[in-house]
Amino acid sequence: MQHPTIVSSENGWLKIAGVGDFSTVRTFDCGQCFRFGPLPASFPPAPVPDAVCGIAMGRQVAFADNGTYLYIYADKKDFENIWLRYLSLDADYAYAGEKIAHALSGQGQAHMQAALEAAKGIRILRQDPWEALCSFIISQNNNIPRIRKIIESLCREYGEVIPGGYAFPTPDALAQAGRDAIFACGAGFRATYIWEAARKIAEGTFSLAAVQQTQSYDEANELLCSLKGVGPKVSACTLLFGFGRTEAFPIDVWMQRVIDRRFGGKLDPTVFGDWAGLAQQYLFYYERYAPRSS
């Protein structure tokens, strides 16, 4: 496996070599995170086009790539301590791709390999568990523009002020804010779920650390599903994007569609082993974004 290395730094942009396949656009536009968008004009220009900028892990950050090098607007210390892990640059995606490409046979394999090609460079982000839980509770029965709007509203009202914007609000902040305040941010009927989860975490009756430390996937899933407003889909997304559980396999309407249309209604995620979640992202992106007939 290649090793990510900082090769230079200019205007605050670190230039990173040895990251393998990495697509900034696909990674940040595949529905796994909700606080990234185009680089603001006020920002130091990126060395390559199509940069994204946003706030994660309590910091403003920007990413870009040109297919060979990855560029990160951050200091070196944060690259090592935060973004390396956040972007899963320490995971062996070359191996994962091989595993996914050869897990199936026949027509299923052909579709999987087409998806792999269409979604090449997507990384599963390792986001903050609380932000992921909250974001995917909000995502239920909802569309991406509105999800983003609700999250930004919550951050603006209850997140800590940081350089460049607002951090994601802590469980304590949302617990204190109250259900009506969360509703006022546009969360709708999900306000109750967010508030209850925030309160339980704030007062210690629910532990995200316990979920993190649970070895068994099924047990971690059951813990999350014990929260009101968290069902199988929200739980799987939270485990995949917030807890780094790459064996999670969330099935939403798009995934059901690709399973029905390309795999005869049946697709066993366990054939992808610990990388089922990456296979899911490839298939989701393939069905949702890759322009294709029928």
Place this chain on the structure above:
DNA sequence: GCCCAGGGAATCG
């Protein structure tokens, strides 16, 4: 089992 709960986007007529 069935309907409903925000509201914006996607799709339809």
Place this chain on the structure above:
DNA sequence: CGATTCCATGGG
């Protein structure tokens, strides 16, 4: 253009 449908979960 306006009308309808979609969305993941829990409660009545």
